[in-house]
Amino acid sequence: MQTFSQYLNESGIDADLSQLLLTLTDSAKSISNAVQHGALAGVLGETEQENVQGETQKKLDIITNDMLKGALNADSTVKGLASEEEDHVVSVHRDGKFLVCFDPLDGSSNIDINSLVGTIFSVLPAKNGELTEQSFLQSGRNQLAAGYVLYGPSTMLAITTGSGVNFFTLHPETGEFLLTHADVTIPADTKEFAINMSNQRFWQPAMQNYIADLIKGDTGPRAKNFNMRWIAAMVGDVHRVLSRGGIFTYPTDNKKPNKPFKLRLMYEANPMAFLVEQAQGVASTGYESIMDIEPQEIHQRVAVVLGSANEVNECLKYHA
């Protein structure tokens, strides 16, 4: 089986980008180790701190952020970074070629119940000159690479550099990511949906109507029965969608009037949208392609509907 570094060499990926991807995945190996040790390493539980989005930070949110930040600081290809756990963008190397946006620990509410968590990352090109927040505000179409590492029963890397999606599985003894699933594609049709149903009364009519029709099953307009899954870690839900199809959505809701969306564009929605489109799926807000959005700020939130192409397009008809 090909190791991740062999894969990078043999697929002719830019040497600097390869170096950065190895920095990110090496760091993910250390995170995987910390997550696996769990309570034994004293890394579970909350801190007293809040991030810029007003969420209480878990110890592991901070530990994983520091690990990635440390690794990226030591990589000369990196000009700057933006993280869910950093209030502002961070300058790294003046002459670096790349900007990295990341969610160091996605699904952090799962960590204390020993359930799925992951790391999500997105790589953008850097321009010459001084680094500002503005430097990061590029649409998802500019992404040079995106991926996630899922810390599950196995630790798995899903990655795209713009020519398809591959999965690598971390070998626990050798510490190598090995190519286990080449050219991943999402089946166009599905009978599986993922949404946090407890928010139902807060959704817009379009989503209310769409989900209501799924639930009517084979006696409703869709004429087939659907099953539901919700991992509460986007990384876990998207991994299932990439693995066997499905539709995943965190739609607009009016639960908190000043917070109509949950997921963050730059380090959750965009990288996942890149992976999904590269695996022949669709990733939308309900009204436009996620990767076409021109970002206004690094922590901006967005509605997300992604997955099996025919099913997402069906959902979009309710929004038209």
Ligand code: AHG
């Ligand atoms: P994070 O842990 O990085 O803040 O992200 C959690 C996100 C996402 O991964 C998941 O799909 C969603 O929050 C779950 O939200 P609910 O708790 O509302 O189900």
Ligand code: MN
């Ligand atoms: Mn997240």
Ligand code: MN
């Ligand atoms: Mn997070």
